[in-house]
Amino acid sequence: MERDIETEARERAGRRDDAVRGAVEQGLLGPDAAVVGLLDVTGIRRSAAALRAAFDAVAAPGTPVLHAFAVKATPLVPVLRLLHEAGIGAEVASPGELALARAAGLPTSRTVLDAPAKTPAELREALDLGIAVNADNPQELARLDALVRSAPAPTRSPLGLRVNPQIGGGTIGATSTATATSKFGVALRDEGAHEWVVQAFLDRPWLTRLHAHTGSQGIPLPLLARGVAEAYALAEEINARAGRRQVDTLDIGGGLSVDFASEVAAPTYERYARVLAEEVPGLFDGRYGLVTEFGRSLLARHGTVVARVEYAKSAGGRRIAVTHAGVQVATRTVYAPGAWPLRIAAYDAKGHPKPGPDVVQDVAGPACFSGDLLAEGRALPLLEQGDYAAALDTGAYYFAHHYAYNSLARPGIYGFRADGPGGVAFATVREPQTVAQVVAESGGAHTDALTTLGTPGSR
Numbered sequence: 411m412e413r414d415i416e417t418e419a420r421e422r423a424g425r426r427d428d429a430v431r432g433a434v435e436q437g438l439l440g441p442d443a444a445v446v447g448l449l450d451v452t453g454i455r456r457s458a459a460a461l462r463a464a465f466d467a468v469a470a471p472g473t474p475v476l477h478a479f480a481v482k483a484t485p486l487v488p489v490l491r492l493l494h495e496a497g498i499g500a501e502v503a504s505p506g507e508l509a510l511a512r513a514a515g516l517p518t519s520r521t522v523l524d525a526p527a528k529t530p531a532e533l534r535e536a537l538d539l540g541i542a543v544n545a546d547n548p549q550e551l552a553r554l555d556a557l558v559r560s561a562p563a564p565t566r567s568p569l570g571l572r573v574n575p576q577i578g579g580g581t582i583g584a585t586s587t588a589t590a591t592s593k594f595g596v597a598l599r600d601e602g603a604h605e606w607v608v609q610a611f612l613d614r615p616w617l618t619r620l621h622a623h624t625g626s627q628g629i630p631l632p633l634l635a636r637g638v639a640e641a642y643a644l645a646e647e648i649n650a651r652a653g654r655r656q657v658d659t660l661d662i663g664g665g666l667s668v669d670f671a672s673e674v675a676a677p678t679y680e681r682y683a684r685v686l687a688e689e690v691p692g693l694f695d696g697r698y699g700l701v702t703e704f705g706r707s708l709l710a711r712h713g714t715v716v717a718r719v720e721y722a723k724s725a726g727g728r729r730i731a732v733t734h735a736g737v738q739v740a741t742r743t744v745y746a747p748g749a750w751p752l753r754i755a756a757y758d759a760k761g762h763p764k765p766g767p768d769v770v771q772d773v774a775g776p777a778c779f780s781g782d783l784l785a786e787g788r789a790l791p792l793l794e795q796g797d798y799a800a801a802l803d804t805g806a807y808y809f810a811h812h813y814a815y816n817s818l819a820r821p822g823i824y825g826f827r828a829d830g831p832g833g834v835a836f837a838t839v840r841e842p843q844t845v846a847q848v849v850a851e852s853g854g855a856h857t858d859a860l861t862t863l864g865t866p867g868s869r
């Protein structure tokens with residue numbers, strides 16, 4: 411049974427307040443460290459435990475279930491290590507993400523490679539390591555054919571095929587992956603595709619998994635469940651035609667949404683697992699192993715971007731807090747505020763929650779374009795110079811997804827535990843980027859590269 415979600419939410423908000431105050435008191439946040447990311451270790455552990463418990467409650471005893479965290483959501487080695495310790499594997503989609511998972515100590519048997527554009531070298535490495543691979547399309551399957559054929563020994567990698575059930579999108583186009591024209595997987599409803607997929611399995615005894623990820627934020631629960639139901643039905647058909655249990659594992663992807671408008675997490679893993687058990691009962695009867703790939707729903711709630719208010723001003727009757735968090739840490743929110751709104755919390759200069767009354771104001775970032783706003787026209791306790799603005803629920807797809815506009819440095823990220831007896835303890839997850847590092851990654855080692863480049867004839 412999951413803990414009461416309202417209690418959970420209240421405790422999480424309390425830990426966050428403690429962490430903001432602790433970060434100011436301990437100097438992690440201040441005039442010279444004007445923006446940081448904070449990660450709630452207790453919260454991450456609880457979400458991992460809730461995910462495991464939700465599926466354990468509906469799956470037949472002994473069903474192999476691998477919960478593989480979608481690394482793209484929070485690509486930080488210490489986070490992957492924490493999740494690994496909590497029994498969660500890794501879903502990776504690039505050589506960089508695979509390297510992060512390996513650096514975190516994840517065994518290859520708990521790593522899954524999905525990516526829409528894997529090179530032959532990446533596929534070969536994955537097969538050499540025994541990492542599970544989901545092929546995206548017929549051309550990739552042909553590459554796997556060649557690798558399987560030429561391998562000196564049978565690969566340990568479980569191999570699967572990603573399908574797109576084409577059941578439609580959610581509220582955000584950019585994160586909907588099961589539309590008719592999505593770039594991901596084999597589009598099952600295209601003419602001849604369904605039969606092609608079945609035959610592809612019958613021709614390849616080593617193809618044993620089906621993968622469907624219907625989308626991310628904005629996909630309603632019933633649509634997620636339908637995507638899984640379609641993959642399940644296809645697996646049943648393949649196995650019936652093969653006369654054996656060829657498809658032995660279903661990878662149901664991630665995609666559970668987070669309610670960014672409220673502190674209370676809904677829907678929960680418990681509810682999703684129950685909906686799946688009702689809609690696709692055969693999924694959990696022990697005949698299939700399961701892989702999940704949740705990202706946002708595991709981490710979003712447990713991260714907070716906190717930024718100092720450098721200046722407070724007003725223009726045209728609107729109050730504006732100019733902070734150090736904008737497009738560089740909240741890129742999606744700044745460019746698509748309608749799809750990606752964030753709650754903002756106001757703290758005073760000592761890191762204590764500010765009392766009201768609420769005043770309508772803009773919370774702006776530091777970048778040099780007028781649309782760099784974390785929140786526009788938001789009613790909040792008035793943010794004043796030296797206060798702090800916190801962008802909540804930013805533990806996934808935010809502060810580890812830096813956008814280098816204006817050469818703004820990547821903030822430091824600190825994990826915290828705020829539930830111990832001795833106040834708040836912090837650990838560095840990622841050092842803040844230095845200005846020297848910004849110069850180095852901006853071609854600093856090649857200052858004269860262009861001025862000394864001769865014309866073709868002058869060499």
Ligand SMILES: *Cc1c(COP(=O)(O)O)cnc(C)c1O
Nearest residue numbers: 480623626664665703704705706
């Ligand atoms: C992004 C992605 C996920 C994770 O999605 P969330 O919405 O963060 O849970 C899982 N699987 C695949 C293939 C993805 O591309």
